[in-house]
Amino acid sequence: MKIMKKSLFCLFMFICSVGLFTSCSDDDPNYSAAIEGEIVGNYKGTLEVKLFGESIGNPIIQKITVSKASNTSIDLSLKNFSFMGIITIPEIKLSNCKLTKNGDTYSFVGTQELETGELSCVINATGTIKNGNIDIDMDIKAVLDGQNQDVDVTYKGARLSGTESSEAKITSFIIENDFVIGSSVIDDANGTITFKVSTNATDEDLSELIPEIMVSNKATVNPESGVAQDFSAGKKVTYTVLAEDGTVKTYVASVDGNILKYSFDEWSDVAQGGTHPYYDPLPANELANPNKGVALLYSVSGYKGDYPVLQEEAGFAGKAVKLITRYTKKQGGFINSPTITAGSLFTGEMVISISSMSKPLEATHFGIPYNKKPLFFKGYYKYTPGEIFREGAKDGSKDNIIEGQIDECSIVAVLYQIEKDDEYLDGTNINSSPKRVAVAYLEDGSAKSEFTPFNLKFNFLPDKSYDPNAKYKIAIVCSASKEGDSFKGAPDSTLILDELEIIGE
Structure with missing residues (x-):
């Protein structure tokens, strides 16, 4: 689970922190009436990011606010900028952009030179506003x-x-089905929708439930109302509501309960239509992997290989997930990248931010809420170690071949106690934190040519026991290279997993 050292999106952080663009002289004509009458307001449109002329992901809907800075200039603000799930910036602001007029078109230009630490840059912003349309x-x-x-x-x-x-709200979520009990619970604050089902409902019974959805006036929802969804085996469905003015809110719908079972039959198409699209196993709000970090390596490090997490069509039952350790050392780009990136999968969230660039292990937020006493961690796996074991580094500065060492996979589940919902363990403490309560660990990480079942008992640590009144999270962490967190492993080591399940009471 390796994150590249620095992100191109740090540029936006500097824009946000400085936020001052200058141009033109103070002798411009007075545009006060036009600014207040024709220009000031909110604009709804699409934003696209290109690196060296190559689009990164799909254009996304964003709302920009234009406000009056003076009689001759405007401010532009883009709040809650989020792109590809990699970074979120509270606000990008272009300040004091001077206006010029040509016919019915108002133009603005801003320039800023930034110098901070190891980064220096020149930012040139140009734009036009005409008849209610803005281009930047x-x-x-x-x-x-x-x-x-x-x-x-x-x-x-x-x-x-x-x-x-x-x-942008979901106001009603109704499933007319004999196996669905009572009314759905919509939690606007946390963006969740839960509903109860009868205890005798099978996965097949829950595989094609049809929610009838009502949203705020003039808002839209995706997926649409009346479309069958698969809620079997603990699957969750993410609904995105788009308000009339461009405001966006997401909800995650699921069966009420802590059924933790991952069949890997359902996948999402990430960055569909982009230059380097990839697929992630669902549910995306529970399972994380390094694919989105590697997606940037294609542009910033010259990486030309495949993603570390792929879909395997021939699973133990249906599809499976394939984890492959990749050789991702910088190959001609401008950002240093890890020597290897281990194919990995975990419950939780991969969070890439400015602070995580130099501390990649802290970007892995392991664990999701769990309110049962875990008994067993079970599933099926196949494993083939790569041929050449390498000792690397997070910035590619080390690349030593270790003769005779054979890679091993890692499959583990950890129950840990929390006080607050936003607490988590990460790659720096998942193996040592005093918050850990119980562990289920696969001791044999050697090669397995056929699907091999495992059924691992949760062993409670010394002086630890399960408290039904306490709060817990559970972390499933699997890797094709068990020393991948130290940037050690063999490229092409391949771990295939299927039908993972936590049995609890």
């Missing part, structure tokens, strides 16, 4: 660690009238 181009020339990088951000939007609704 940001050309970012940066030097990071002595390497040049070019980032282009484009935005196209239309001015909202101000009467559009900003409410």
